[in-house]
Amino acid sequence: MRLRVALFSSAVTAALALTGCDSASKDADAAPKITLEHAQGSTQVPLHPQKVVILNPATLDNADALHISVAGVPQTDSHLPPFLAKYSGSSYLNAGTLFEPNYEALSNAKPDLIIAGGRAHDAYDKLSAIAPTIALDVDPQHFTQSLTQRTEQLASLFGKEEEAKALLSNFDAQIAALKAKSANAGSAMVLMISGGKMSAYSPGSRFGFVFDELGFTPASSFPQTGKHGNVVSSEFILNANPDWLFVMDRDNAIGRPEGQSAQQVLDNPLIEKTNAWKNQHVVYLDSASLYIAGGIQSYSRMMDKISAALDSAGQ
Known part of the structure; x- marks a missing residue:
């Protein structure tokens, strides 16, 4: 009798777990999204993504300034400047090289968002097959205007609008003074x-x-x-x-x-x-x-x- 009760209890627990997984999956699908215009097209991306891989060091620079949590970056043959050196550590996913992402590692990691562009420009289609992918490249011919737009777009995805406002205000003040x-x-x-x-x-x-x-x-x-x-x-x-x-x-x-x-x-x-x-x-x-x-x-x-x-x- 005890065995039958134990088996019944286990079955109920498993069913509840599966129901929970289904609910989590539905919640993820129902998460708020926005359509973002970027350097390589228009992509529907989730707001407040939890697992983010950034392949473009320029965007990583901006994300770090906004204190955005990052899960992975290119580490193979990458020489980040000292103020970004922490991203070379083992606590971050090695997403490959600046030019050639590690598609298998990215696929296994199941990121919510990939921010590519830059040297990974040609990898966009393959990356988009893994997760929503955007490119926040800055136009050098309209540098400050473009940098402002990209920083604000990045901030809007993570609820960092106030941080972006202060950051950009200080940047503009630096330009004016110099x-x-x-x-x-x-x-x-x-x-x-x-x-x-x-x-x-x-x-x-x-x-x-x-x-x-x-x-x-x-x-x-x-x-x-x-x-x-x-x-x-x-x-x-x-x-x-x-x-x-x-x-x-x-x-x-x-x-x-x-x-x-x-x-x-x-x-x-x-x-x-x-x-x-x-x-x-x-x-x-x-x-x-x-x-x-x-x-x-x-x-x-x-x-x-x-x-x-x-x-x-x-x-």
Whole structure:
């Protein structure tokens, strides 16, 4: 008799458990959703998603600034800047590389939302088959306006509207303060150095923020904005003769120590004749922050560094 009672009790418990699972599944399906317009289309996504994987470090930068909980990020061959280094830890799902997501790991993890874009742009269709996927890429030609929109969209998904408002207000104030200082600072050139070669960026390009938003006068013009910049030589830089050089070291950013550093490449007789070099107006930016990440915290830190350099120069 006791055996029959035990079996009956177990059956009831199992039935209740299954009913609970069905209810949870229905609750998940009934969770509020919104249709979000993003860089790769229009997607219906859940509000307040619990398990979120972010593949684009720029969006991770913004999410971290808003204190949004993240479940997974690319970790294989990824070199996040120090302020995002915690996401390299074992408590976060390794979602693959910046260019090639680990689809099997993502499928097994069953995320509520994947935020892709950036270097994972081409993976969008495969990712969308796993979970709702969006791309919150920022348009470099309308940087501040686009960054504001993407930050507000991200905040709206997680109920972080007030945090976003304060964050963006501080960011705008930084831009205004630095723009006032740059008005009389003279001309500038933004350089990326990689493998001993130099590329310069123009207004409207990936790193055109210095000109478009901060108001520095370009020391030279280029017919193409170019995602990877425009290849330049020391002779070209001398002829342009910028008053300021803002420099990023790509090899350092991606963890490739071999070869010459940016400082070594620029330390030559031609560059030493420029106004920027003679006046010690060569500013080495946080390359990992800007090149790998490039979200609101990265640009805020960049502005802090440029502002300090202008203050030291008496601007």
